[in-house]
Amino acid sequence: MTIQDRTRPATPPASAVITIEAVSKVYPVRGGVLKAVDNVSLSIPRGKTVGVVGESGCGKTTLSRLVLRMEPPTEGRVLFGGRDVWKLGRSERKGFHRGVAAVFQDPYSSLNPRHRVSQIVLEPVRVNMGRESGGLSRVRLNDLLRSVGLPEAAAGLYPHEFSGGQRQRIAIARAISLSPDLVVLDEPVSALDVSIRAQILNLLKDLQQQIGGAYLFIAHDLAAVRHMSDEIAVMYLGAVVEYAPVQAIYNAPKHPYTQGLLAASLPPDPRRPNLDATIFGEIPSPIDPPSGCRFRTRCPIAVAHCAEERPPLRERGDGHLVACHLAD
Amino acid sequence: MSRAPSTQSRHLLEVKDLRTHFFTRNGVAKAVDGVSFSLDRGQTLGLVGESGSGKTVTLMSIVRLIPKPAGRIVSGEVLLEGRDLLKLSDRDMREVRGAEISVVTQDPMTSLNPLYTIGNQMEEPLRYHQHIRSHSELRSHVLDALKKVGIPVPERRMKSYPHQLSGGQRQRIVTAMAIECQPSLLIADEPTTALDVTVQIQILRLLREVQKEMNLGMIVVTHDLAVVARVCDVVAVMYAGRIVEKAPIVEMFEKPSHPYTQALMKAVEGERDATGRLYTIEGQPPDVRRLSPGCPFAPRCPKVMDICRGEYPPVASLSSQHTVSCWAAMKENGIEHIGLAPGVAS
Numbered sequence A: 001m002t003i004q005d006r007t008r009p010a011t012p013p014a015s016a017v018i019t020i021e022a023v024s025k026v027y028p029v030r031g032g033v034l035k036a037v038d039n040v041s042l043s044i045p046r047g048k049t050v051g052v053v054g055e056s057g058c059g060k061t062t063l064s065r066l067v068l069r070m071e072p073p074t075e076g077r078v079l080f081g082g083r084d085v086w087k088l089g090r091s092e093r094k095g096f097h098r099g100v101a102a103v104f105q106d107p108y109s110s111l112n113p114r115h116r117v118s119q120i121v122l123e124p125v126r127v128n129m130g131r132e133s134g135g136l137s138r139v140r141l142n143d144l145l146r147s148v149g150l151p152e153a154a155a156g157l158y159p160h161e162f163s164g165g166q167r168q169r170i171a172i173a174r175a176i177s178l179s180p181d182l183v184v185l186d187e188p189v190s191a192l193d194v195s196i197r198a199q200i201l202n203l204l205k206d207l208q209q210q211i212g213g214a215y216l217f218i219a220h221d222l223a224a225v226r227h228m229s230d231e232i233a234v235m236y237l238g239a240v241v242e243y244a245p246v247q248a249i250y251n252a253p254k255h256p257y258t259q260g261l262l263a264a265s266l267p268p269d270p271r272r273p274n275l276d277a278t279i280f281g282e283i284p285s286p287i288d289p290p291s292g293c294r295f296r297t298r299c300p301i302a303v304a305h306c307a308e309e310r311p312p313l314r315e316r317g318d319g320h321l322v323a324c325h326l327a328d
Numbered sequence B: 001m002s003r004a005p006s007t008q009s010r011h012l013l014e015v016k017d018l019r020t021h022f023f024t025r026n027g028v029a030k031a032v033d034g035v036s037f038s039l040d041r042g043q044t045l046g047l048v049g050e051s052g053s054g055k056t057v058t059l060m061s062i063v064r065l066i067p068k069p070a071g072r073i074v075s076g077e078v079l080l081e082g083r084d085l086l087k088l089s090d091r092d093m094r095e096v097r098g099a100e101i102s103v104v105t106q107d108p109m110t111s112l113n114p115l116y117t118i119g120n121q122m123e124e125p126l127r128y129h130q131h132i133r134s135h136s137e138l139r140s141h142v143l144d145a146l147k148k149v150g151i152p153v154p155e156r157r158m159k160s161y162p163h164q165l166s167g168g169q170r171q172r173i174v175t176a177m178a179i180e181c182q183p184s185l186l187i188a189d190e191p192t193t194a195l196d197v198t199v200q201i202q203i204l205r206l207l208r209e210v211q212k213e214m215n216l217g218m219i220v221v222t223h224d225l226a227v228v229a230r231v232c233d234v235v236a237v238m239y240a241g242r243i244v245e246k247a248p249i250v251e252m253f254e255k256p257s258h259p260y261t262q263a264l265m266k267a268v269e270g271e272r273d274a275t276g277r278l279y280t281i282e283g284q285p286p287d288v289r290r291l292s293p294g295c296p297f298a299p300r301c302p303k304v305m306d307i308c309r310g311e312y313p314p315v316a317s318l319s320s321q322h323t324v325s326c327w328a329a330m331k332e333n334g335i336e337h338i339g340l341a342p343g344v345a346s
Helices: A060-067 A090-099 A117-147 A152-156 A164-175 A194-211 A222-226 A246-251 A256-264 A304-308 B055-062 B090-096 B118-130 B135-148 B167-179 B197-213 B225-231 B249-254 B259-268 B306-310 B327-332
Strands: A016-029 A032-045 A049-053 A075-080 A100-103 A182-186 A214-219 A231-236 A239-245 B013-024 B027-039 B044-048 B071-080 B101-104 B185-189 B217-222 B234-239 B242-248
Touching (some): A016 A214, A032 A049, A032 A060, A032 A214, A032 A231, A049 A060, A060 A214, A090 A100, A090 A117, A100 A164, A117 A164, A194 B259, A222 A246, A231 A246, A231 A256, A239 A246, A239 A256, A256 B197, B013 B055, B027 B055, B044 B225, B055 B185, B055 B217, B135 B167, B167 B197, B185 B197, B197 B225, B217 B225, B242 B259
Parallel strands (some): A049 A231, A100 A182, B044 B217, B185 B217
Antiparallel strands (some): B234 B242
16 A cells, blocks of 8 residues: 555635545455555535546546445545544434435436436435425425426426436436535536537536535546536546646646646647547556556656656645656 | 439449438437438548437448338438449348448447457458458458557457457457458447547547558548547538538538537537636427428527528538538528529428
């Protein structure tokens, strides 16, 4: 196990809705262990969004599962409102589930096909408020549908009667039904058509202003998170390699991996059809990660030293953290 | 743009007024409704559109793999070097597929058989189409194809099973399989959608290199204009079963003329308004089972006029290779509507 420099993102955890403290998640697998999340720390204050970006196998989905309390961390703590989510009592746990919601990538598999929209959207209300919910729900349902841009008539329909974008609106209505403090958005627009994506991103942003919740926004490329995020964490093979305010990531990315991701998500220009990849090959197996810097096998600027010592995530001014020996 | 029907074919592929409809319980879905384009050797055409626009059905009609009995190619011609594929027997069509036309699909995991080694399944098209029987000859052909797509240590990879490879490598294998019988036309259906962004560029580059080296005609179907910008020479934008705009790649990006193309461009560039909101195209793509007689984009179109709701616009030429089907674009470019039947009204 590497002991990393525990430099933390600038936000003080006290004001944060959610704080992840040096969290690791290790799964035993045949032939060793898989370190899916490796010593990640971040925190999100009210009304703010942290984007987590990385390719398949980088640990972003495991991270979201840790935040949602679907898995206990192997090391470190996840704090919700300052309390360790695995040390909550029964009633506090209810409070946690009321306060945290999620929207997933696939609006086809995340909605029960045999439930009407009204049931789907109000299920969190029913489960968490019990009998109190009764009379409230009709009004609340119409409010929710209106706030995600669906007609009231949608309430009586089934998911298959909607397009992908509309289904995602249903999933969002469900997520915000209890005005959560934190919404985990796991690739919420990746499965949608280009012309629909912007609608959903605008909607999410508007809703955040209304309910004031914190967002953890997970994506596989930098294009989608740009509009939403205040700060961005770039992950590679389980660890954060760069963490910075959104402008810094886009205007002055310091880690070679971030630079490569950014080049891949630039707006298209047919006059300069850039096919020169700066990052070669593919992500190595997380069961047997490279020595030293995990990224060195694909890095365009790696030197011998990178194989020997793992670069710590270090602050390079203005809340810009980078884990690279060669970045300055 | 109705030219006199040329009997001698100069084009590698010519698709004329293709219509593929699906006959469902809930009505007829006109998935492809009057698509025409041509493609030469050495040229790459991008077919761009959102889900339901008919881009994949267009491809599948070319190789005649439309799910039966619901789907049917109701009219049109698909001429490959002058020969109408729609008139071939099923048996002759099987000879064309994999030999003259190859397809690379979106998901390399499902297009490879998990129970056979890479070498084993790569030999099959060679046996079937080229009637190669000798083991050493098969092996050398497979090795050549694997080398061409940049697979390291191909001798070892031949013995691997698909699950032992990464997504990018699988897509390289599928590409190798597609080119080993020396096709003249390569069709790639969302070839990079299932891959990580840093791997996507590598695969696009591979497709581009293979296409140039073998002088193939290539059709790339994608929802992603960034893919098109990287590999295509010509782009056709589809909406609700028809091509609404077609132009050489640079011209399309510099002078998009259909409001839908313009909207797509703004969307991929992440354009924002003064209040910081992302530019959006309002509404949803139409249901191709319930199309009105007018332009199907009219309900979402910022430039909609009265005529748009009543009559589908004809194909108008903006330059020698740039065509558009849009009343507003015609007006902006001073093209008169010459009262002729548009030929696409149905």
